[in-house]
Amino acid sequence: MSSVSEIEYTKKSIPAPLRNAGFVLLAVGLVLSLLGIFTDPQRSAFNNIILLMMLISVSVGSLFLISLEYIAGAVWSTPFRRIFEHLASIVLVLPIVALPILFNLHDVFHWMHQEVMDADPILQSKAPYLNETFFLVRVGFYFAVWILFYFLLTSNSKKQDKTKDQKLTKRNITISAIFLPVFALTISFAAIDFMMSLEPHWFSTIFGVYYFSGTVLASLSAGTFIMVYLSKKNLLFKGISEDHYYSFGALLFAFINFWAYIAFSQFLLIWYANLPEETVWFLQRWEGSWMYISILTIIVHFAVPYFGLLSQPSKMNPKRLASMSLWIIFAHYLDLYWIVMPTFSESGFVFGWIEIGYFILGLGIIISVFVFKASKGNLIPIGDPKLKRGINFRL
Amino acid sequence: MDNKTLYSYTALFRTPDEIIHAAEAVQEKGYVKYDVNTPYPVHGMDKAMKLKPSRLPFVSMFFGFSGTFFSLFMMYWMASIDYPVIVGGKPFFSFPAYVPIMFELTVLSAAVMTVIVMLAVFFKLPNLRHPFHDTDYMKAVSSDQYGISIEAEDEKFNEEEIKALFEELGAHKIEPIYFDDEEYTFKQTVFEPKFISLLVIVGLLVSGTTYFSLNKLMNMIPFNWMRFQSKVITQEESTFFSDGFGMRMPVKGTVAREHIPYLYADKPEEAAVNLVNPLPVTKANLELGHTKFNIFCSPCHGYFGEGDSRLRGQFPNPPSLHSEKVRNWKDGRIYHVLMEGQNSMPSYASQLNYNERWAVILYIRVLQRSLNAKETDL
Numbered sequence: 218m219s220s221v222s223e224i225e226y227t228k229k230s231i232p233a234p235l236r237n238a239g240f241v242l243l244a245v246g247l248v249l250s251l252l253g254i255f256t257d258p259q260r261s262a263f264n265n266i267i268l269l270m271m272l273i274s275v276s277v278g279s280l281f282l283i284s285l286e287y288i289a290g291a292v293w294s295t296p297f298r299r300i301f302e303h304l305a306s307i308v309l310v311l312p313i314v315a316l317p318i319l320f321n322l323h324d325v326f327h328w329m330h331q332e333v334m335d336a337d338p339i340l341q342s343k344a345p346y347l348n349e350t351f352f353l354v355r356v357g358f359y360f361a362v363w364i365l366f367y368f369l370l371t372s373n374s375k376k377q378d379k380t381k382d383q384k385l386t387k388r389n390i391t392i393s394a395i396f397l398p399v400f401a402l403t404i405s406f407a408a409i410d411f412m413m414s415l416e417p418h419w420f421s422t423i424f425g426v427y428y429f430s431g432t433v434l435a436s437l438s439a440g441t442f443i444m445v446y447l448s449k450k451n452l453l454f455k456g457i458s459e460d461h462y463y464s465f466g467a468l469l470f471a472f473i474n475f476w477a478y479i480a481f482s483q484f485l486l487i488w489y490a491n492l493p494e495e496t497v498w499f500l501q502r503w504e505g506s507w508m509y510i511s512i513l514t515i516i517v518h519f520a521v522p523y524f525g526l527l528s529q530p531s532k533m534n535p536k537r538l539a540s541m542s543l544w545i546i547f548a549h550y551l552d553l554y555w556i557v558m559p560t561f562s563e564s565g566f567v568f569g570w571i572e573i574g575y576f577i578l579g580l581g582i583i584i585s586v587f588v589f590k591a592s593k594g595n596l597i598p599i600g601d602p603k604l605k606r607g608i609n610f611r612l
Numbered sequence: 613m614d615n616k617t618l619y620s621y622t623a624l625f626r627t628p629d630e631i632i633h634a635a636e637a638v639q640e641k642g643y644v645k646y647d648v649n650t651p652y653p654v655h656g657m658d659k660a661m662k663l664k665p666s667r668l669p670f671v672s673m674f675f676g677f678s679g680t681f682f683s684l685f686m687m688y689w690m691a692s693i694d695y696p697v698i699v700g701g702k703p704f705f706s707f708p709a710y711v712p713i714m715f716e717l718t719v720l721s722a723a724v725m726t727v728i729v730m731l732a733v734f735f736k737l738p739n740l741r742h743p744f745h746d747t748d749y750m751k752a753v754s755s756d757q758y759g760i761s762i763e764a765e766d767e768k769f770n771e772e773e774i775k776a777l778f779e780e781l782g783a784h785k786i787e788p789i790y791f792d793d794e795e796y797t798f799k800q801t802v803f804e805p806k807f808i809s810l811l812v813i814v815g816l817l818v819s820g821t822t823y824f825s826l827n828k829l830m831n832m833i834p835f836n837w838m839r840f841q842s843k844v845i846t847q848e849e850s851t852f853f854s855d856g857f858g859m860r861m862p863v864k865g866t867v868a869r870e871h872i873p874y875l876y877a878d879k880p881e882e883a884a885v886n887l888v889n890p891l892p893v894t895k896a897n898l899e900l901g902h903t904k905f906n907i908f909c910s911p912c913h914g915y916f917g918e919g920d921s922r923l924r925g926q927f928p929n930p931p932s933l934h935s936e937k938v939r940n941w942k943d944g945r946i947y948h949v950l951m952e953g954q955n956s957m958p959s960y961a962s963q964l965n966y967n968e969r970w971a972v973i974l975y976i977r978v979l980q981r982s983l984n985a986k987e988t989d990l
Contacts, residue, residue, distance in 0.1 A: 481711060488708050491701065529669065611656060 225455070226599050232450050236588050243581030249574025254317060257571060262321035263561040264575040266411055267553045269314050270428070271435065271579045273407060274549060276307035277363055278436025281400050283370055284393030287386070293464045295607035296454055299598050300440050300447070302371045303590040308363045310586060315356065322349065327560075328417040340417055347417055355410055359403045366396045377600035386602060404429050412553075415560040419498045423483045430476040435549040437472060438542035439583060441465045445539040452596055459533040460612040466532025469542065473526065477519040502555065506565035514555050518548040550576055616790035619743035621774045622761040623783035624752050628654045631758035634781045635660040638760060641777065645763040649744075649753040668734065672726045679721030683714045741798070743791050752785075761789065872966045880948045887944030891970045901975030904968045908960055917979045928956060933976055934983050946973050 250268075253261040279301040286294050323329050328347045334340050340347065369392050373385045405425025413424050421427075444465065448457045487495045502511050522541055531537045558566065598604060625631045628650070635648050639662055648657060657663075691697070692704040702709065731737045744750045744761075753759040762774055771788075778786045801807075826832045833840075844850050850858035867873065876883035891897045906915065914920035917933035932938075938946070950969045953959040964972065981989070 481708075485708050485711065489700070527673075529665070 226595070226597060228595060229452055231452075231588050231592050235446065235584065236592075239581055239584030239588050241581075242577050243585045246574055246576075246578025246581045249570060250578050253571040253574055258321060259324040260561060260567070260571055261575075262318055262325045263557055264571055265314070265318050265321075266325065266415075267550065267557050268575045268579050269311070269318065270408075270411060270553050270557075271550055272307050272311060272314055272582060273404075274428075274432040274435035274553075275439050275583055276305050276311065276367075276436070277400065277404060278432040278434075279305040279440065280308070280363065280367060280370065280396065281404075281433065282436055282440070284366075284396045284400070287390045287393040288397065292603050292606045293461060293610040295601050295603040296457075296461075296597050297440065297444050298374070298601070299594070299596055300443050300587075301436070302374060302598075303587050303594070304436060304439055304443070304583070305367050305371065306590045307583065307586050308360070308367045310582060311363070312360050314582070315360070319353070319356075322352075326352075326414060326417075328414065343417065347414060352410060355406065359407050362399060362403055366392065366399070370396070374598055374601070375594065377598065378595055379600065381600040381602075383602045401425075401429075404432060412556050415557060416498060416501075418494060421483055421487070421495070421498070423479060423486075427476075427479050427483055430472060430479045431549050431552050434469070434472045434476055434545055437465070437469055438545035438549075441469060441542040442539055442546070443587065445535045445542075447596060449535065454597055454608055456608055458611065460610055462535055462538055463529070463533045463612060464610075466526055466538055466541075469522070469538075469545065470526040470532065473519060473522045473545070477523075480518075501559050501563065504559075504563070504565075507559055510551075510555050510566050514548075514551055517544075517551055522548065546580075550579070616793065618764045618771075619789045619791050620761040620763040621769075621771065621778070622749045622759055622787050622789055623778035623781070624749065624785040624787075625758045625760070625781075625783055628758060630782060631760065632656055632660045634760050634778075634783070637777065637781055638762065641768070643762050643766050643768055645766040647761055647763075649750070649759045649761065651754060651756060651758075654758070666734075668726060668730055671729045672722045675725035675729075676718045676722035679717040679719075680714050682721075683717035684710060687713060740800075741792075741795050743789050743796075745792070745795070747787075747789055749787055749789060870965070874951050874961070876944075876948060877952065880945060880952075883948040883951075884942040884945035887942075887947050889943040889947075889970050889973055891967065891974060893974060897971050897974055898978060900968060901971035901973070901978075904964060904972050905975045908963050909972065912957070916983075917976060930955075930957065934980055939980050939984065943970075943973050943977075946976065 250261065250264070253264065282294075282301050283298055283305065285291070286298055318325065327333060328340055328343070329349055329352075334344060345351075370389055373389045373392070376382070377385045405428070408425050408428035412428065413420065444453070445462075447453050484499065487499060501507065522545055525537065525541045525544070526532055554572070561567075601607075623634065625634060631648060631650060631654060635657060638646050639660065648654075648661065650657070687710045688705055691699075691706075696704045698704070699706075699709075749759055749761070760778075762769065775786060844852075844858040846859065848858040849856050853860070876886070909917075911923060912919075912921045912927065912930050913933060914922070919929050919932040921927065921929045923929075947969060949957070950964065950972065951959060951961050960969070
């Protein structure tokens with residue numbers, strides 16, 4: 218193999234439009250969400266959960282994609298791994314985003330009220346898991362584990378930029394192998410704790426997988442959008458080919474189908490069995506105007522991106538990729554909104570400036586954290602032994 | 613050798629890099645009718661040959677979606693129109709249950725039809741007379757070498773030029789391919805005696821051995837169409853029950869559907885007191901009674917119940933139904949006669965069902981009223 222030093226990479230600053238867009242979105246989002254906290258604290262707390270899950274999706278999902286690359290020995294994604302490493306740094310702000318929820322736990326989680334717990338034998342039997350202390354311990358554990366693995370994975374990768382030591386790749390493979398099962402458990406339990414426990418009577422064994430499918434979609438589409446944007450501005454490397462775009466498009470397409478598969482599996486099993494304790498969750502989402510949101514989720518999250526990325530040329534087209542990945546980020550937000558908000562407003566959906574504010578805040582955090590990290594570090598892992606092969610990757 | 617017509621000029625290479633280079637060079641020279649033969653799909657070949665994107669994906673999409681909609685229509689027709697059965701309390705048209713099958717049929721028809729269309733339409737197979745058959749070139753490219761062939765039909769075809777080009781590219785073997793005249797002019801016909809006799813022999817052999825082995829050796833009856841099943845059939849013996857009978861007596865107290873037990877056997881007076889005609893006097897009930905009376909009662913009692921039998925003395929004529937005695941009988945008493953018979957009249961319990969008996973009694977009352985009308989009827 219050709220040596221690493223052949224790659225020409227000069228660090229350039231992140232273009233101002235992206236930097237400014239991130240800053241403006243962050244500022245507007247912060248103002249709107251703070252206003253929301255003062256005017257309607259309960260609604261804001263529910264929105265905060267959506268925001269938190271959205272950021273977990275993008276950041277922890279990126280960690281998953283990074284470790285997947287190491288485990289699978291993937292070559293095509295190596296030049297873009299640094300994008301996902303920068304996105305994964307959002308794990309560092311997760312505790313701050315989670316903080317307002319922790320102050321508002323009783324507004325959001327029905328089961329945290331002692332009098333509700335006492336009156337309900339079903340909830341009492343779940344009390345060993347659903348209690349405030351254990352909940353806080355778990356949440357702390359998730360954040361600690363994610364941040365730990367973020368540092369383990371990215372510090373090795375950053376060190377490699379200077380030392381070009383191949384052993385670091387090997388060490389990261391080991392770390393990834395440990396991280397993947399940890400990721401599977403933490404992401405499932407985080408989904409259960411933050412979203413399934415909003416309706417403590419209801420349960421679905423596939424719920425963790427369902428959230429995972431959205432997680433990968435969100436992080437992958439965020440990465441895809443940034444990849445297209447940066448390569449258009451010539452910030453990545455020379456010679457990005459259709460085969461690179463196609464790989465991103467195919468992976469996105471695969472996970473759109475995976476999400477639909479899992480979402481439909483969850484629905485079909487509950488619909489078929491027709492058990493009252495399971496159907497209540499879907500009935501709630503079919504009640505009143507929630508029905509339109511349910512149908513909209515199917516269209517936005519499955520039908521549009523499915524046909525948008527179905528053909529081979531559309532997967533190779535960077536413009537289509539960029540628009541579709543933005544669309545999927547919005548679809549993931551809609552999906553989370555559909556999961557979380559019916560608990561807050563049972564009769565029909567509510568969508569106002571608070572929801573918009575939190576969505577804007579989410580976009581602002583993603584872009585700003587990425588810009589902040591990317592302006593400090595390199596945009597491609599210049600020391601990686603697979604980089605040259607990754608750049609020359611052809612299908 | 614000389615009278616053979618040339619099909620193409622071929623060259624063999626040893627590595628995939630060489631063949632891609634060769635394809636690029638041939639493409640650059642402006643040849644149109646050329647093809648590359650490799651033991652496996654070489655990556656980047658379509659780019660080197662500047663091939664247009666295949667239209668096969670559209671075939672897949674068309675047949676995929678036709679599978680989706682065909683299966684949807686099929687299940688809708690079966691479950692909602694032709695044979696509607698309620699399953700699990702779901703509606704006849706329950707879309708979520710159809711989705712997995714729609715998905716499966718989409719994949720199945722897309723996959724199968726893509727392969728069939730690819731082989732039959734795109735590759736034009738089966739082709740029994742291609743000049744490449746039985747050539748060393750074909751043998752080489754189907755195992756471990758990479759070949760390129762430029763057809764003689766190409767406008768720029770020139771033996772010397774192509775030879776020079778291939779040599780320049782580093783081909784290790786350059787070879788012209790000729791049409792095999794014998795193979796090419798050979799015309800296959802279905803009614804060839806050899807072919808027909810082979811068919812007959814194969815048919816006899818297969819059916820004969822099947823018949824002999826199944827019928828004679830294994831004593832299996834072919835095509836028994838479910839005649840023999842492991843279930844107890846009427847009048848069959850059974851080893852399961854200790855008495856050896858396949859048929860069972862019903863459990864004590866079993867009542868057949870729509871059977872209403874008669875509790876007043878041999879108790880005409882109790883029947884007269886306790887039984888009341890449950891049918892209202894309606895046109896439908898009277899018409900039912902009329903019909904049944906004319907069928908079962910009138911042969912002896914006459915159409916008007918006067919005992920004017922149509923049997924012409926073969927049986928003793930029954931008494932008139934208009935007698936004082938019968939007119940004063942309660943409905944229940946007449947019902948008893950229908951159930952049990954009287955004198956030489958047998959029981960009509962098996963000919964008439966519960967409703968029909970009471971309808972007949974209603975009709976008898978009508979007949980009686982017609983001959984002995986009250987003053988208020990006038």
